[in-house]
Amino acid sequence: xxxxxxxxxxxxxxxxxxxxxxxxxxxxxxxxxxxxxxxxxxxxxxxxxxxxxxxxxxxxxxxxxxxxxxxxxxxxxxxxxxxxxxxxxxxxxxxxxxxxxxxxxxxxxxxxxxxxxxxxxxxxxxxxxxxxxxxxxxxxxxxxxxxxxxxxxxxxxxxxxxxxxxxxxxxxxxxxxxxxxxxxxxxxxxxxxxxxxxxxxxxxxxxxxxxxxxxxxxxxxxxxxxxxxxxxxxxxxxxxxxxxxxxxxxxxxxxxxxxxxxxxxxxxxxxxxxxxxxxxxxxx
Amino acid sequence: xxxxxxxxxxxxxxxxxxxxxxxxxxxxxxxxxxxxxxxxxxxxxxxxxxxxxxxxxxxxxxxxxxxxxxxxxxxxxxxxxxxxxxxxxxxxxxxxxxxxxxxxxxxxxxxxxxxxxxxxxxxxxxxxxxxxxxxxxxxxxxxxxxxxxxxxxxxxxxxxxxxxxxxxxxxxxxxxxxxxxxxxxxxxxxxxxxxxxxxxxxxxxxxxxxxxxxxxxxxxxxxxxxxxxxxxxxxxxxxxxxxxxxxxxxxxxxxxxxxxx
Ligand SMILES: [Zn+2]
Numbered sequence: 001x002x003x004x005x006x007x008x009x010x011x012x013x014x015x016x017x018x019x020x021x022x023x024x025x026x027x028x029x030x031x032x033x034x035x036x037x038x039x040x041x042x043x044x045x046x047x048x049x050x051x052x053x054x055x056x057x058x059x060x061x062x063x064x065x066x067x068x069x070x071x072x073x074x075x076x077x078x079x080x081x082x083x084x085x086x087x088x089x090x091x092x093x094x095x096x097x098x099x100x101x102x103x104x105x106x107x108x109x110x111x112x113x114x115x116x117x118x119x120x121x122x123x124x125x126x127x128x129x130x131x132x133x134x135x136x137x138x139x140x141x142x143x144x145x146x147x148x149x150x151x152x153x154x155x156x157x158x159x160x161x162x163x164x165x166x167x168x169x170x171x172x173x174x175x176x177x178x179x180x181x182x183x184x185x186x187x188x189x190x191x192x193x194x195x196x197x198x199x200x201x202x203x204x205x206x207x208x209x210x211x212x213x214x215x216x217x218x219x220x221x222x223x224x225x226x227x228x229x230x231x232x233x234x235x236x237x238x239x240x241x242x243x244x245x246x247x248x249x250x251x252x253x254x255x256x257x258x259x260x261x262x263x264x265x266x267x268x269x270x271x272x273x274x275x276x277x278x279x280x281x282x283x284x
Numbered sequence: 285x286x287x288x289x290x291x292x293x294x295x296x297x298x299x300x301x302x303x304x305x306x307x308x309x310x311x312x313x314x315x316x317x318x319x320x321x322x323x324x325x326x327x328x329x330x331x332x333x334x335x336x337x338x339x340x341x342x343x344x345x346x347x348x349x350x351x352x353x354x355x356x357x358x359x360x361x362x363x364x365x366x367x368x369x370x371x372x373x374x375x376x377x378x379x380x381x382x383x384x385x386x387x388x389x390x391x392x393x394x395x396x397x398x399x400x401x402x403x404x405x406x407x408x409x410x411x412x413x414x415x416x417x418x419x420x421x422x423x424x425x426x427x428x429x430x431x432x433x434x435x436x437x438x439x440x441x442x443x444x445x446x447x448x449x450x451x452x453x454x455x456x457x458x459x460x461x462x463x464x465x466x467x468x469x470x471x472x473x474x475x476x477x478x479x480x481x482x483x484x485x486x487x488x489x490x491x492x493x494x495x496x497x498x499x500x501x502x503x504x505x506x507x508x509x510x511x512x513x514x515x516x517x518x519x520x521x522x523x524x525x526x527x528x529x530x531x532x533x534x535x536x537x538x539x540x541x542x543x544x545x
Contacts, residue, residue, distance in 0.1 A: 140391055141391055143303075143393060147299070147300050147303060148391070180296065182296075223388060223389055
């Protein structure tokens, strides 16, 4: 009775060019009677996830922006923007569009810089070490938070050895090891959720509908593979006190790629490229 | 259990499961859970039927299948003991009520899953996949019978639970457990190696599933969960019926045209 049409060719093309982003809803799906739609969507999603993981690295190699120009050849709106972007940035690094891309891109780009910046490293390590207790105080289960925190600190301690003993290459390897990479994502999701709940009065304004901040966190922040919105970026950058500049590349009128800094007024340490539903890393 | 030699203990999933095995080593009066001797990714468990419900006195045994991506992906729970609430030998997974299984949270654990299972047992099945709505009498009868069960790999189930009082769920934990919904998968999607599924042959199921829907259930109404699947499938079958009706009308009109003109 299952009758699901997977737009396979469409999907393959977009996955290879990386323009699909994290959008997982597939519109041309038809269902037969009596089938549980939720379940069918889930099955289809799993199939798509599998295909994505087979075609895109969690974090890719450094590449020039020329690749991006080729990708949009013939598309005037995007070509202009890529041209503008190429004037501002030297290179980029793609991330896997699995819904975790913001957290993965952010942590990769930031830890990569900490390899070279001792002072900032010390500040961050201190903050990261203390973060566990405040999460437990907020009511996260101690047992599992400890598990994520341990692995998170393990990675940070590796970074602390400096580039001679822990090279960028090794960091790259760690971020492409699903085990470590996902643990980092989980922990950053918890930190983001913690920040939202601690300052819930402020963040409540950003949440549409009558969902409470806590509900929003349980449904949109803490689960893996959930895409990030502005509110995630605002909360994480505030929690860590690390500036993020996001460059928006969409169908908008402007010929420039508009920048948005989180939080405003702070020097951006991490630069990300946003295309609808997806974040990649940019290098000035 | 000697998992050190068999698994890469540097892998976060293995580390995590060994930690959980350690945390759950001592059984409580509510639950008992253990990894199989030769497979850290398959556990067997026993939970106590919640007191003051139709499941009181029951001991329910089952398997927990952990995906390779655990804890990023949810564990699947499979009940072995007939209980009248969940189908046996069918994967059940956890999610936030009213949401898809993708809302599983990595900070939940096997303990969370077992506590959620206990809390979820007295909730109405409402005809969702994998749910059974047996009558209270049938459930009470199954609860009594459950004490006889013996598992080939774990032995007499009833002897596994300890009489020691369990660590009570923290306030946060209980509010968390209240949000969790359990739902069976339509069908096993990924093959998990040796975890072959024996589908239950049961012709009487569709009828019995509906039996107790309007029956009285225990006062746990805060655990009412949305059953999107049911609503949409009813409207689907209505659409289906409508479609066939229209087809019949069209055929009738064609016939009339052919033979009456
Ligand atoms: Zn057993």
